[in-house]
Amino acid sequence: MKLASKCVHSGYHPENGGANALPIYQSTTFRYNSTEYVGDLFDLKAPGDFYTRLSNPTTDVVEDKIADLEGGVGALLTSSGQAATTLAILNILHAGDHMVSTSTIYGGTVNLFSVTFKKIGIDVTFVDADAPDEEIQKAFRPNTKLLFGETIANPAIAVLDIERLANLAHRNGVPFMVDNTFATPALCRPFEFGADIVVHSTSKYLDGHAVQLGGCIVDSGNFDWTNGKFPEFVEPDASYHGLSYTGNFGKQAYIVKARVQMMRDLGSTMTPMGAFLLNLGLETLPLRMKKHSENAEKVAAYLAGRTDKIEFVNYPTLPGDKYHDLAEKYLPEGKSGVIAFSVRGGREKAAAFIDHLKMISLVVHVADIRTCVLHPASSTHRQLTDEQLVAGGITPGLIRLSCGVEDVEDILEDIRQALDKV
Numbered sequence: 001m002k003l004a005s006k007c008v009h010s011g012y013h014p015e016n017g018g019a020n021a022l023p024i025y026q027s028t029t030f031r032y033n034s035t036e037y038v039g040d041l042f043d044l045k046a047p048g049d050f051y052t053r054l055s056n057p058t059t060d061v062v063e064d065k066i067a068d069l070e071g072g073v074g075a076l077l078t079s080s081g082q083a084a085t086t087l088a089i090l091n092i093l094h095a096g097d098h099m100v101s102t103s104t105i106y107g108g109t110v111n112l113f114s115v116t117f118k119k120i121g122i123d124v125t126f127v128d129a130d131a132p133d134e135e136i137q138k139a140f141r142p143n144t145k146l147l148f149g150e151t152i153a154n155p156a157i158a159v160l161d162i163e164r165l166a167n168l169a170h171r172n173g174v175p176f177m178v179d180n181t182f183a184t185p186a187l188c189r190p191f192e193f194g195a196d197i198v199v200h201s202t203s204k205y206l207d208g209h210a211v212q213l214g215g216c217i218v219d220s221g222n223f224d225w226t227n228g229k230f231p232e233f234v235e236p237d238a239s240y241h242g243l244s245y246t247g248n249f250g251k252q253a254y255i256v257k258a259r260v261q262m263m264r265d266l267g268s269t270m271t272p273m274g275a276f277l278l279n280l281g282l283e284t285l286p287l288r289m290k291k292h293s294e295n296a297e298k299v300a301a302y303l304a305g306r307t308d309k310i311e312f313v314n315y316p317t318l319p320g321d322k323y324h325d326l327a328e329k330y331l332p333e334g335k336s337g338v339i340a341f342s343v344r345g346g347r348e349k350a351a352a353f354i355d356h357l358k359m360i361s362l363v364v365h366v367a368d369i370r371t372c373v374l375h376p377a378s379s380t381h382r383q384l385t386d387e388q389l390v391a392g393g394i395t396p397g398l399i400r401l402s403c404g405v406e407d408v409e410d411i412l413e414d415i416r417q418a419l420d421k422v
Ligand SMILES: *Cc1c(COP(=O)(O)O)cnc(C)c1O
Pocket: 080, 081, 082, 083, 106, 108, 109, 150, 179, 181, 182, 200, 201, 202, 203, 204, 213, 214, 215
């Protein structure tokens, strides 16, 4: 099946007379007839759900669907995007290890890496994703276990050169993990360019309607965990009677370990109801991503023409945009719905523009069906001085605009009337 068909059908195959829409198994537990079978479940010898912290029939379907959409061998849903990134990395690194991350990533991930990981003994070096290979290479150390980046990152709307960075990671014998939240598998499938693991905040486009927090980890199955750097994947796990993940699960070693070790112990599970809501969003993902992208392209072009009120616009379809060529390569079918632009006159004028908007909502969120805006200088980055903002790539007048699926004329009209009043 092609992508839109997979979004509707993957993962769920109703039996004769079965529910045609995905049922919600609102049950924490599952009943078995024999102690022997339950023993085999616990030894990971027999398939089946036994406790919803580890797996659930509703959640299983949505995991299989996302794995299929990304072209991976397995997926694990989590309670949020932050939980996905945390589990995905703790599945590989432990105290004393080091990883390299591009610096243009989600703010919450920056905090996770630079504050919380530091406390548990994991060291992260941030690099400029656009720096030459030799420069990025300098960040690698003997104890480096991972390279991390984001397909499309705020506020520059920077597009990641996935293939180049995957090669760099592999030359160093480490996996390349990509946060594919903003692109979604409808626009970019990082495994096709050599990424090894994908993480998502499903709270954004995958759900798409801003109703359910969630996250997902997807395994390509392609990374060789037996290369000597990752003994925890190869050597016997004492908590599973000496089972070896690569020995017993082959290509699915990473995602099985994430579930049976990380999710078992950390427990940031997605609920069956959450998985059901996420699935509703997934069913229409390609339709929505097409509309988000078309709207954003038109809105970006309009904003770029309003040089009277606007300093600059970041969106990769604009001629001369720094990421134009990379976006053509990695996002040929649409560049997603998020635009960043800066209003002339700094904090005060940007705030005035937002306060004059009528249909477009002011929310601390992006990537859902409703067009929305956020002004970092007065919200998420409000404690920073103008100088500190600029150092972080954020001008005081910067606005992040997430184009929804409304008629583009209405989005443009709202922006026009608000700009005219500033
Ligand atoms: C929102 C977001 C996250 C965090 O996800 P939550 O579901 O809010 O925990 C991670 N990465 C990116 C790119 C995001 O936009």
